[in-house]
Amino acid sequence: MVQKLIIFIWILFTPVLSISQELKCAVQVLSSQIQSSDKRVFQTLKNAIYEFMNNRKWTNDVFDDEERIDCSVLLNITNWDRASDFSGTIQIQMRRTIYNSSYDSKLINLVDKHFHFNYLEYDPLEFSEGAYITNLTSILAFYAYIIIGLDYDSYSPLGGTPYIQKAQNIVNNAMGSEEIGWKSFGVKKNRYYLADNLLNQMYRPLRNCYYSYHRLGLDKMSEDVNASRAVITQGLLSLEEIHQKQQGSYLLQIFFDTKGDEIVNIYKQANDAEKTQIIRLLSKIDPGHTTKYVKIKK
Incomplete structure:
Protein backbone atom coordinates (compact mmCIF):
# COMPACT_ATOMS: atom_id res chain seq x y z
CA MET A 1 0.00 0.00 0.00
CA VAL A 2 2.84 2.38 0.92
CA GLN A 3 4.63 1.53 -2.33
CA LYS A 4 1.49 2.30 -4.38
CA LEU A 5 1.07 5.60 -2.53
CA ILE A 6 4.66 6.58 -3.31
CA ILE A 7 4.16 5.76 -7.01
CA PHE A 8 0.93 7.78 -7.08
CA ILE A 9 2.64 10.81 -5.51
CA TRP A 10 5.58 10.49 -7.95
CA ILE A 11 3.20 10.45 -10.94
CA LEU A 12 1.22 13.37 -9.53
CA PHE A 13 4.18 15.67 -9.06
CA THR A 14 6.49 14.58 -11.86
CA PRO A 15 6.32 17.09 -14.74
CA VAL A 16 4.93 15.67 -17.96
CA LEU A 17 7.25 16.11 -20.93
CA SER A 18 5.47 18.31 -23.44
CA ILE A 19 6.12 17.43 -27.05
CA SER A 20 4.70 19.99 -29.44
CA LEU A 158 20.23 21.84 -47.45
CA GLY A 159 18.74 20.56 -44.20
CA GLY A 160 15.20 20.92 -45.50
CA THR A 161 15.60 18.60 -48.50
CA PRO A 162 13.48 15.71 -47.09
CA TYR A 163 10.53 18.05 -46.53
CA ILE A 164 10.82 19.81 -49.87
CA GLN A 165 10.80 16.33 -51.42
CA LYS A 166 7.55 15.65 -49.54
CA ALA A 167 6.15 18.86 -51.03
CA GLN A 168 7.18 17.67 -54.48
CA ASN A 169 5.44 14.33 -53.87
CA ILE A 170 2.24 16.26 -53.16
CA VAL A 171 2.70 18.03 -56.50
CA ASN A 172 3.14 14.68 -58.26
CA ASN A 173 -0.04 13.31 -56.67
CA ALA A 174 -2.02 16.44 -57.59
CA MET A 175 -0.87 16.76 -61.21
CA GLY A 176 -3.61 14.40 -62.37
CA SER A 177 -6.33 16.65 -60.97
CA GLU A 178 -7.99 19.41 -62.96
CA GLU A 179 -6.95 22.05 -60.43
CA ILE A 180 -4.57 24.83 -61.44
CA GLY A 181 -1.22 25.48 -59.80
CA TRP A 182 0.12 21.93 -59.99
CA LYS A 183 1.11 21.71 -63.65
CA SER A 184 4.48 22.06 -65.38
CA PHE A 185 2.91 23.92 -68.32
CA GLY A 186 1.14 27.25 -68.52
CA VAL A 187 1.92 29.64 -65.67
CA LYS A 188 5.49 29.11 -64.44
CA LYS A 189 5.05 30.78 -61.07
CA ASN A 190 3.12 28.11 -59.27
CA ARG A 191 3.47 25.27 -56.76
CA TYR A 192 4.99 22.90 -59.31
CA TYR A 193 7.88 25.26 -60.04
CA LEU A 194 8.35 26.23 -56.40
CA ALA A 195 9.08 22.64 -55.36
CA ASP A 196 10.87 21.71 -58.58
CA ASN A 197 13.22 24.69 -58.45
CA LEU A 198 14.06 24.23 -54.79
CA LEU A 199 15.30 20.73 -55.62
CA ASN A 200 17.01 21.77 -58.87
CA GLN A 201 20.81 21.88 -58.78
CA MET A 202 20.77 25.25 -60.55
CA TYR A 203 19.10 26.82 -57.51
CA ARG A 204 21.55 25.32 -55.00
CA PRO A 205 23.16 28.76 -54.38
CA LEU A 206 19.82 30.07 -53.11
CA ARG A 207 19.33 27.11 -50.77
CA ASN A 208 22.86 27.62 -49.44
CA CYS A 209 22.16 31.34 -49.11
CA TYR A 210 19.27 30.60 -46.76
CA TYR A 211 21.83 28.95 -44.46
CA SER A 212 24.66 31.48 -44.72
CA TYR A 213 22.32 34.49 -44.60
CA HIS A 214 20.55 33.34 -41.43
CA ARG A 215 22.79 30.96 -39.48
CA LEU A 216 26.19 32.49 -40.31
CA GLY A 217 24.96 36.04 -40.88
CA LEU A 218 21.96 37.23 -38.87
CA ASP A 219 22.52 34.77 -36.02
CA LYS A 220 26.07 36.11 -35.58
CA MET A 221 25.20 39.81 -35.72
CA SER A 222 25.35 40.14 -31.94
CA GLU A 223 28.97 38.95 -32.03
CA ASP A 224 30.41 40.85 -35.02
CA VAL A 225 28.20 43.00 -37.24
CA ASN A 226 30.78 43.63 -39.96
CA ALA A 227 31.89 40.01 -40.30
CA SER A 228 28.28 38.80 -40.30
CA ARG A 229 27.29 41.31 -42.97
CA ALA A 230 30.26 40.17 -45.09
CA VAL A 231 28.93 36.59 -44.93
CA ILE A 232 25.50 37.81 -46.03
CA THR A 233 27.13 39.68 -48.91
CA GLN A 234 28.84 36.53 -50.14
CA GLY A 235 25.55 34.66 -50.03
CA LEU A 236 23.79 37.36 -52.03
CA LEU A 237 26.65 37.52 -54.56
CA SER A 238 26.19 33.80 -55.21
CA LEU A 239 22.63 34.47 -56.42
CA GLU A 240 23.96 36.25 -59.50
CA GLU A 241 24.75 32.81 -60.92
CA ILE A 242 21.04 31.94 -60.86
CA HIS A 243 20.08 35.26 -62.45
CA GLN A 244 22.51 34.68 -65.31
CA LYS A 245 20.91 31.31 -66.08
CA GLN A 246 17.27 32.14 -65.35
CA GLN A 247 16.22 35.78 -65.41
CA GLY A 248 12.87 36.42 -63.79
CA SER A 249 13.29 33.37 -61.55
CA TYR A 250 10.25 32.64 -59.37
CA LEU A 251 12.45 31.64 -56.43
CA LEU A 252 14.52 34.81 -56.60
CA GLN A 253 11.32 36.84 -56.78
CA ILE A 254 9.98 35.16 -53.64
CA PHE A 255 13.31 35.62 -51.85
CA PHE A 256 13.61 39.34 -52.61
CA ASP A 257 9.90 40.06 -52.09
CA THR A 258 10.43 38.61 -48.62
CA LYS A 259 13.88 39.98 -47.84
CA GLY A 260 14.07 43.32 -49.66
CA ASP A 261 13.29 45.64 -46.75
CA GLU A 262 15.46 43.63 -44.38
CA ILE A 263 18.42 43.77 -46.76
CA VAL A 264 18.10 47.56 -46.98
CA ASN A 265 18.26 47.81 -43.18
CA ILE A 266 21.26 45.46 -42.99
CA TYR A 267 23.35 47.57 -45.35
CA LYS A 268 22.40 51.05 -44.17
CA GLN A 269 25.24 50.85 -41.62
CA ALA A 270 27.78 49.47 -44.12
CA ASN A 271 30.69 51.47 -45.49
CA ASP A 272 30.39 53.24 -48.85
CA ALA A 273 32.22 50.52 -50.78
CA GLU A 274 29.90 47.81 -49.43
CA LYS A 275 26.85 49.93 -50.18
CA THR A 276 27.94 50.54 -53.76
CA GLN A 277 28.70 46.85 -54.29
CA ILE A 278 25.40 45.58 -52.92
CA ILE A 279 23.25 48.19 -54.68
CA ARG A 280 24.89 47.34 -58.00
CA LEU A 281 24.31 43.61 -57.40
CA LEU A 282 20.71 43.89 -56.24
CA SER A 283 19.72 46.30 -59.00
CA LYS A 284 20.98 43.74 -61.49
CA ILE A 285 19.46 40.53 -60.12
CA ASP A 286 16.30 42.12 -58.67
CA PRO A 287 15.57 45.15 -60.88
CA GLY A 288 11.95 45.33 -59.76
CA HIS A 289 13.05 46.64 -56.36
CA THR A 290 15.79 49.05 -57.50
CA THR A 291 14.03 52.10 -56.04
CA LYS A 292 14.02 50.32 -52.69
CA TYR A 293 17.72 49.42 -52.80
CA VAL A 294 18.93 52.95 -53.57
CA LYS A 295 17.66 53.87 -50.09
CA ILE A 296 20.67 51.99 -48.72
CA LYS A 297 22.80 55.07 -49.50
CA LYS A 298 20.47 57.51 -47.75
Whole structure:
Protein backbone atom coordinates (compact mmCIF):
# COMPACT_ATOMS: atom_id res chain seq x y z
CA MET A 1 0.00 0.00 0.00
CA VAL A 2 2.84 2.38 0.92
CA GLN A 3 4.63 1.53 -2.33
CA LYS A 4 1.49 2.30 -4.38
CA LEU A 5 1.07 5.60 -2.53
CA ILE A 6 4.66 6.58 -3.31
CA ILE A 7 4.16 5.76 -7.01
CA PHE A 8 0.93 7.78 -7.08
CA ILE A 9 2.64 10.81 -5.51
CA TRP A 10 5.58 10.49 -7.95
CA ILE A 11 3.20 10.45 -10.94
CA LEU A 12 1.22 13.37 -9.53
CA PHE A 13 4.18 15.67 -9.06
CA THR A 14 6.49 14.58 -11.86
CA PRO A 15 6.32 17.09 -14.74
CA VAL A 16 4.93 15.67 -17.96
CA LEU A 17 7.25 16.11 -20.93
CA SER A 18 5.47 18.31 -23.44
CA ILE A 19 6.12 17.43 -27.05
CA SER A 20 4.70 19.99 -29.44
CA GLN A 21 3.86 19.85 -33.10
CA GLU A 22 6.18 21.58 -35.56
CA LEU A 23 4.04 24.53 -36.62
CA LYS A 24 2.71 27.47 -34.70
CA CYS A 25 0.40 28.65 -37.44
CA ALA A 26 -1.97 31.61 -37.25
CA VAL A 27 -4.94 31.35 -39.61
CA GLN A 28 -7.14 34.07 -41.08
CA VAL A 29 -10.03 33.69 -43.52
CA LEU A 30 -11.20 36.93 -45.14
CA SER A 31 -14.54 37.08 -46.94
CA SER A 32 -15.26 40.80 -47.33
CA GLN A 33 -16.02 40.37 -51.04
CA ILE A 34 -18.67 37.73 -50.38
CA GLN A 35 -22.20 39.10 -50.14
CA SER A 36 -23.97 36.84 -47.68
CA SER A 37 -25.88 37.28 -44.44
CA ASP A 38 -24.59 33.97 -43.07
CA LYS A 39 -20.81 33.65 -43.06
CA ARG A 40 -20.56 30.99 -40.38
CA VAL A 41 -18.89 28.61 -42.83
CA PHE A 42 -15.82 30.85 -42.97
CA GLN A 43 -15.29 30.63 -39.22
CA THR A 44 -15.77 26.86 -39.38
CA LEU A 45 -13.25 26.69 -42.22
CA LYS A 46 -10.77 28.80 -40.26
CA ASN A 47 -11.03 26.49 -37.24
CA ALA A 48 -10.61 23.39 -39.41
CA ILE A 49 -7.49 24.79 -41.09
CA TYR A 50 -6.05 25.82 -37.72
CA GLU A 51 -6.47 22.28 -36.41
CA PHE A 52 -5.02 20.80 -39.60
CA MET A 53 -1.88 22.94 -39.57
CA ASN A 54 -1.17 22.98 -35.84
CA ASN A 55 -2.24 19.56 -34.58
CA ARG A 56 -0.80 17.38 -37.32
CA LYS A 57 2.67 15.83 -36.86
CA TRP A 58 4.62 16.75 -39.99
CA THR A 59 8.03 15.27 -39.11
CA ASN A 60 9.53 12.63 -36.84
CA ASP A 61 11.52 15.25 -34.94
CA VAL A 62 10.75 16.35 -31.39
CA PHE A 63 9.88 20.02 -30.95
CA ASP A 64 9.61 21.90 -27.68
CA ASP A 65 6.89 24.52 -27.63
CA GLU A 66 9.36 27.40 -27.99
CA GLU A 67 10.92 25.69 -31.02
CA ARG A 68 7.73 25.60 -33.07
CA ILE A 69 7.94 27.32 -36.45
CA ASP A 70 6.10 30.64 -36.44
CA CYS A 71 4.00 30.95 -39.59
CA SER A 72 0.68 32.20 -40.87
CA VAL A 73 -1.89 31.33 -43.51
CA LEU A 74 -4.28 33.97 -44.84
CA LEU A 75 -7.14 32.98 -47.13
CA ASN A 76 -8.85 35.77 -49.04
CA ILE A 77 -12.03 34.23 -50.44
CA THR A 78 -13.36 36.22 -53.40
CA ASN A 79 -15.85 33.70 -54.83
CA TRP A 80 -18.25 31.26 -53.17
CA ASP A 81 -21.21 29.53 -54.75
CA ARG A 82 -23.08 29.38 -51.40
CA ALA A 83 -22.49 25.64 -51.37
CA SER A 84 -19.03 24.05 -51.53
CA ASP A 85 -17.06 25.87 -54.23
CA PHE A 86 -14.50 28.47 -53.05
CA SER A 87 -11.76 30.44 -54.78
CA GLY A 88 -9.47 33.36 -54.03
CA THR A 89 -5.86 33.67 -52.87
CA ILE A 90 -3.77 32.21 -50.08
CA GLN A 91 -0.87 34.07 -48.48
CA ILE A 92 1.90 32.14 -46.73
CA GLN A 93 4.32 33.72 -44.28
CA MET A 94 6.99 32.23 -42.06
CA ARG A 95 9.33 33.84 -39.55
CA ARG A 96 12.45 32.73 -37.72
CA THR A 97 13.75 34.24 -34.50
CA ILE A 98 17.35 35.44 -34.78
CA TYR A 99 19.76 34.14 -32.16
CA ASN A 100 20.45 36.36 -29.16
CA SER A 101 17.79 38.89 -30.18
CA SER A 102 14.06 39.54 -30.18
CA TYR A 103 14.08 40.06 -33.94
CA ASP A 104 12.07 37.77 -36.22
CA SER A 105 13.29 37.45 -39.80
CA LYS A 106 10.80 36.46 -42.51
CA LEU A 107 11.88 33.45 -44.56
CA ILE A 108 8.93 33.36 -46.89
CA ASN A 109 6.12 35.72 -47.84
CA LEU A 110 4.16 34.75 -50.94
CA VAL A 111 0.66 35.01 -52.33
CA ASP A 112 -0.62 32.02 -54.29
CA LYS A 113 -3.29 33.20 -56.73
CA HIS A 114 -4.08 29.69 -57.99
CA PHE A 115 -6.37 28.86 -55.11
CA HIS A 116 -9.59 26.95 -55.63
CA PHE A 117 -11.12 24.23 -53.47
CA ASN A 118 -14.30 22.48 -52.44
CA TYR A 119 -15.38 22.36 -48.82
CA LEU A 120 -18.61 21.48 -47.04
CA GLU A 121 -19.03 22.88 -43.55
CA TYR A 122 -17.91 20.44 -40.83
CA ASP A 123 -16.38 18.02 -43.34
CA PRO A 124 -13.07 16.68 -41.95
CA LEU A 125 -9.90 17.87 -43.70
CA GLU A 126 -8.42 14.61 -44.92
CA PHE A 127 -4.89 14.25 -46.24
CA SER A 128 -2.65 11.37 -47.31
CA GLU A 129 0.99 11.66 -48.36
CA GLY A 130 0.45 8.86 -50.84
CA ALA A 131 -2.66 10.12 -52.63
CA TYR A 132 -4.50 13.25 -53.73
CA ILE A 133 -7.72 13.57 -51.71
CA THR A 134 -8.74 17.24 -51.79
CA ASN A 135 -7.19 20.36 -53.25
CA LEU A 136 -7.47 22.29 -50.00
CA THR A 137 -5.53 19.80 -47.89
CA SER A 138 -3.00 19.22 -50.66
CA ILE A 139 -2.26 22.96 -50.83
CA LEU A 140 -2.07 23.31 -47.04
CA ALA A 141 0.21 20.29 -46.67
CA PHE A 142 2.36 21.45 -49.58
CA TYR A 143 3.04 24.78 -47.90
CA ALA A 144 3.50 23.15 -44.49
CA TYR A 145 6.38 21.13 -45.93
CA ILE A 146 7.82 24.15 -47.79
CA ILE A 147 7.75 26.11 -44.52
CA ILE A 148 9.49 23.32 -42.63
CA GLY A 149 11.99 22.78 -45.44
CA LEU A 150 13.08 26.42 -45.59
CA ASP A 151 13.26 26.65 -41.81
CA TYR A 152 15.57 23.61 -41.72
CA ASP A 153 17.63 25.06 -44.60
CA SER A 154 18.26 28.15 -42.46
CA TYR A 155 19.86 26.04 -39.72
CA SER A 156 21.91 23.55 -41.75
CA PRO A 157 23.04 23.43 -45.40
CA LEU A 158 20.23 21.84 -47.45
CA GLY A 159 18.74 20.56 -44.20
CA GLY A 160 15.20 20.92 -45.50
CA THR A 161 15.60 18.60 -48.50
CA PRO A 162 13.48 15.71 -47.09
CA TYR A 163 10.53 18.05 -46.53
CA ILE A 164 10.82 19.81 -49.87
CA GLN A 165 10.80 16.33 -51.42
CA LYS A 166 7.55 15.65 -49.54
CA ALA A 167 6.15 18.86 -51.03
CA GLN A 168 7.18 17.67 -54.48
CA ASN A 169 5.44 14.33 -53.87
CA ILE A 170 2.24 16.26 -53.16
CA VAL A 171 2.70 18.03 -56.50
CA ASN A 172 3.14 14.68 -58.26
CA ASN A 173 -0.04 13.31 -56.67
CA ALA A 174 -2.02 16.44 -57.59
CA MET A 175 -0.87 16.76 -61.21
CA GLY A 176 -3.61 14.40 -62.37
CA SER A 177 -6.33 16.65 -60.97
CA GLU A 178 -7.99 19.41 -62.96
CA GLU A 179 -6.95 22.05 -60.43
CA ILE A 180 -4.57 24.83 -61.44
CA GLY A 181 -1.22 25.48 -59.80
CA TRP A 182 0.12 21.93 -59.99
CA LYS A 183 1.11 21.71 -63.65
CA SER A 184 4.48 22.06 -65.38
CA PHE A 185 2.91 23.92 -68.32
CA GLY A 186 1.14 27.25 -68.52
CA VAL A 187 1.92 29.64 -65.67
CA LYS A 188 5.49 29.11 -64.44
CA LYS A 189 5.05 30.78 -61.07
CA ASN A 190 3.12 28.11 -59.27
CA ARG A 191 3.47 25.27 -56.76
CA TYR A 192 4.99 22.90 -59.31
CA TYR A 193 7.88 25.26 -60.04
CA LEU A 194 8.35 26.23 -56.40
CA ALA A 195 9.08 22.64 -55.36
CA ASP A 196 10.87 21.71 -58.58
CA ASN A 197 13.22 24.69 -58.45
CA LEU A 198 14.06 24.23 -54.79
CA LEU A 199 15.30 20.73 -55.62
CA ASN A 200 17.01 21.77 -58.87
CA GLN A 201 20.81 21.88 -58.78
CA MET A 202 20.77 25.25 -60.55
CA TYR A 203 19.10 26.82 -57.51
CA ARG A 204 21.55 25.32 -55.00
CA PRO A 205 23.16 28.76 -54.38
CA LEU A 206 19.82 30.07 -53.11
CA ARG A 207 19.33 27.11 -50.77
CA ASN A 208 22.86 27.62 -49.44
CA CYS A 209 22.16 31.34 -49.11
CA TYR A 210 19.27 30.60 -46.76
CA TYR A 211 21.83 28.95 -44.46
CA SER A 212 24.66 31.48 -44.72
CA TYR A 213 22.32 34.49 -44.60
CA HIS A 214 20.55 33.34 -41.43
CA ARG A 215 22.79 30.96 -39.48
CA LEU A 216 26.19 32.49 -40.31
CA GLY A 217 24.96 36.04 -40.88
CA LEU A 218 21.96 37.23 -38.87
CA ASP A 219 22.52 34.77 -36.02
CA LYS A 220 26.07 36.11 -35.58
CA MET A 221 25.20 39.81 -35.72
CA SER A 222 25.35 40.14 -31.94
CA GLU A 223 28.97 38.95 -32.03
CA ASP A 224 30.41 40.85 -35.02
CA VAL A 225 28.20 43.00 -37.24
CA ASN A 226 30.78 43.63 -39.96
CA ALA A 227 31.89 40.01 -40.30
CA SER A 228 28.28 38.80 -40.30
CA ARG A 229 27.29 41.31 -42.97
CA ALA A 230 30.26 40.17 -45.09
CA VAL A 231 28.93 36.59 -44.93
CA ILE A 232 25.50 37.81 -46.03
CA THR A 233 27.13 39.68 -48.91
CA GLN A 234 28.84 36.53 -50.14
CA GLY A 235 25.55 34.66 -50.03
CA LEU A 236 23.79 37.36 -52.03
CA LEU A 237 26.65 37.52 -54.56
CA SER A 238 26.19 33.80 -55.21
CA LEU A 239 22.63 34.47 -56.42
CA GLU A 240 23.96 36.25 -59.50
CA GLU A 241 24.75 32.81 -60.92
CA ILE A 242 21.04 31.94 -60.86
CA HIS A 243 20.08 35.26 -62.45
CA GLN A 244 22.51 34.68 -65.31
CA LYS A 245 20.91 31.31 -66.08
CA GLN A 246 17.27 32.14 -65.35
CA GLN A 247 16.22 35.78 -65.41
CA GLY A 248 12.87 36.42 -63.79
CA SER A 249 13.29 33.37 -61.55
CA TYR A 250 10.25 32.64 -59.37
CA LEU A 251 12.45 31.64 -56.43
CA LEU A 252 14.52 34.81 -56.60
CA GLN A 253 11.32 36.84 -56.78
CA ILE A 254 9.98 35.16 -53.64
CA PHE A 255 13.31 35.62 -51.85
CA PHE A 256 13.61 39.34 -52.61
CA ASP A 257 9.90 40.06 -52.09
CA THR A 258 10.43 38.61 -48.62
CA LYS A 259 13.88 39.98 -47.84
CA GLY A 260 14.07 43.32 -49.66
CA ASP A 261 13.29 45.64 -46.75
CA GLU A 262 15.46 43.63 -44.38
CA ILE A 263 18.42 43.77 -46.76
CA VAL A 264 18.10 47.56 -46.98
CA ASN A 265 18.26 47.81 -43.18
CA ILE A 266 21.26 45.46 -42.99
CA TYR A 267 23.35 47.57 -45.35
CA LYS A 268 22.40 51.05 -44.17
CA GLN A 269 25.24 50.85 -41.62
CA ALA A 270 27.78 49.47 -44.12
CA ASN A 271 30.69 51.47 -45.49
CA ASP A 272 30.39 53.24 -48.85
CA ALA A 273 32.22 50.52 -50.78
CA GLU A 274 29.90 47.81 -49.43
CA LYS A 275 26.85 49.93 -50.18
CA THR A 276 27.94 50.54 -53.76
CA GLN A 277 28.70 46.85 -54.29
CA ILE A 278 25.40 45.58 -52.92
CA ILE A 279 23.25 48.19 -54.68
CA ARG A 280 24.89 47.34 -58.00
CA LEU A 281 24.31 43.61 -57.40
CA LEU A 282 20.71 43.89 -56.24
CA SER A 283 19.72 46.30 -59.00
CA LYS A 284 20.98 43.74 -61.49
CA ILE A 285 19.46 40.53 -60.12
CA ASP A 286 16.30 42.12 -58.67
CA PRO A 287 15.57 45.15 -60.88
CA GLY A 288 11.95 45.33 -59.76
CA HIS A 289 13.05 46.64 -56.36
CA THR A 290 15.79 49.05 -57.50
CA THR A 291 14.03 52.10 -56.04
CA LYS A 292 14.02 50.32 -52.69
CA TYR A 293 17.72 49.42 -52.80
CA VAL A 294 18.93 52.95 -53.57
CA LYS A 295 17.66 53.87 -50.09
CA ILE A 296 20.67 51.99 -48.72
CA LYS A 297 22.80 55.07 -49.50
CA LYS A 298 20.47 57.51 -47.75
